[in-house]
Amino acid sequence: MKRTRRTWLWILVAAAAVGLIVIIGAAAVSIVFVSRHVEAHSTTPADALAAFEQVRARFENGPLYEFDADDRPFAAVELSSLPTSSVHPSSLMIQAWNPRQERLVRMSLPFWLLRLAPDDMRFSKPGHDHGFDFHQLNLDVRELERIGPALVIDYRNEDGVRVLLWTD
Secondary structure: OHHHHHHHHHHHHHHHHHHHHHHHHHHHHHHHHHHHHEEEEEOOHHHHHHHHHHHHOOOOOOOOEEEOOOOOEEEOOOHHHOOOOOOOOOEEEEEEEEOOOOEEEEEEEEHHHHHHOOOOOOOOOOOOOOOOOHHHHOOOHHHHHHHOOOEEEEEEOOOOOEEEEEEO
């Protein structure tokens, strides 16, 4: 009987150790992912504008989505009507400017990660009225891949916040 308790104790200790290793590994992978896919730094308004214009200049056509007076997104172009591109993008890029903090953030989200995400994936905090909720766009990742590199959003509000979203 005593031997059985010792065996179970060792099994529990081993299971706890494996669980701890998995948690530490997941944290390490998350840190590496964020350090490779998110870049944020303070910059001047002029440099931020130049960064936005540099990205914007790469696209001949306007954004796929535009916003009405109430900052509600609507499709400016029917995605299904666009031709299939021979170039398939690998990432959804987000660049955002916060004029209050004078911070420019650039994030790269690989399409393989977006395909794994649930349909109700949100990029903004629920319940916040700052800017817009990306969930309202109902982005179809496979459709964005099909049409190739494109400017998805060029958003600006009266507070000076600006967001670009494009496939690359």
